[in-house]
Amino acid sequence: MSIAPDLTELLARARADLRMGVGVVLTGAGASALVMAAETLHAARLEAVRAMAGETVLAITARRAGTLKARAYDGDLARVRLPPDADHRWVRAVADPADDLTHPMKGPLLSARSGEAALHRTALRLVKSAHLLPAAVVTDLPDGAGFARAHRLTLLPAALADPLLAAASPLAPVAQARVPVEAAGAGRLHVFRPADGGEEHYAFEVGQPRRDAPVLARLHSACFTGDVLGSLKCDCGPQLRAALAQMGAAGAGVLLYLNQEGRGIGLANKLRAYSLQDQGFDTVEANHRLGFEDDERDFRIGADILRRMGFGSVRLMTNNPRKVEMMQAEGIAVAERVPLRVGHTAENAGYLRTKAAKSGHLL
Incomplete structure (x- = not known):
């Protein structure tokens, strides 16, 4: 094995760089x-970039472009041209909908319609x-490899990175231990770590469920x-606690x-969505204004964990038909959908209505 990082490791480095404000x-x-x-x-990095010869645009998703009335000529995204006086505050205002209602006039925004958008999509x-x-x-x-070397930046070939970004990262078991819990009594907690350096996921096994019969799962x-x-x-x-109790x-x-x-x-974007809900948008509308789809989760992760634990069939505790479909598509048989209708409050009534009307939840 080479000492140099492979592509998966370079992607993890790139994510960390971007979160720190470093370019890739x-x-x-x-x-x-x-x-x-x-x-x-x-601000200083944007100023340095704008002094360079290459064209600079702000790539946003079609969802965010729709909110801003920007033309998404590339279908799933828009390449917004930066005005001559645009600074990092302008960029952030276009990207973040927090002040859309108080400062609605961010445009007119002009989108590029010629040229290739593949790298912007990546x-x-x-x-x-x-x-x-x-x-x-x-x-x-003009010379990405040379620029990356000169500025000590992470270099990624998009054609190789795209499949990894679309795939579910392989998981490996890390540790397990007995953990008695109030809601379910004896149990064993398993920790799984993805190969791409992302967040770990957990499985809590109650009792000693059989592997040759559908397991009650959430x-x-x-x-x-x-x-x-x-x-x-x-x-x-309430759903978490009810599932453990059952x-x-x-x-x-x-x-x-x-x-x-x-x-x-992620939690930060979720709180941004909460703030938009306080402005009068429902949960789906808030996600769209941020530039996300209704649901960005990947339930292939759950199917992978179940297989690694030896389970091939489940009695799935959920109100979300998409979870059933994803499990079955990934080869986990769903013998029964077990409804989990708990936690209805005056504060979440609108949220639950939206989940039923726009996301198909069976409430």
Whole structure:
């Protein structure tokens, strides 16, 4: 094995760089580009980039472009041209919808319609995977490899990076131990670590569930506000506790606790969505204004963990038909969907109505 980092390791480094405000160089199809995340962009770095010869644009998703009335000529994204006087505050204002209602006139925004957008598409996938706002400053480079060497930047070939960004990272078991819990009695906690350096995921095994029969299972996405703080804005905390209690009563089950906060957009973006909900947008509209899809989670992770633990069939505790479909598509048989209707409050009534109307949840 070479001492040098492989592509998976370079992607992990690139995510860390972007979160720190450091640029990353992408190459592909005879083109090269410097990519910087809009959320962490430093004023001095933007000034240096704007002094360069290559064209600089702000890549945003079609969802965010729709909010800003910017033309998404590339279909799933828009390459917004930076005005001559645009600074890092302008970039952040276009990327972040926090002040959209108080300062609605950000345009007119002019979008590039000629040229190739493949590297811009990879740039957006990369900043999304870093749990940053889905917006990136992209500058054309004549010699990406040379620029990366000169400035000690991470260099990524887009054609090789794209499949890894789209794939579910392989998981490996790290540790397990007995953990008795109040809701379900005896249990064993398993920790799984992804090969791409991302967040670890957990499986809590209640009792000694059989591997040759459908196991009572719950795929639960991490919700710090609901699970830990007891937020009344969602039904996550009550669902978590009810699932564990049912497994305890049955004597066996497995809870998969997946670190996909905020439907996969991360806690910071989830709180941004909460602020938009306070402005009158529902949960789906808030995600779209941020530039995300309705649900960015990857339930292939749950299927992988179940297989690694020896389970091939589940009685799935969920109100979300998409989880059933994803499990079956990944080869995990769903013998039964077990409804989990708990945690309805006056504070989350609108949220639950939106989940039913726009996301198909069976409530």
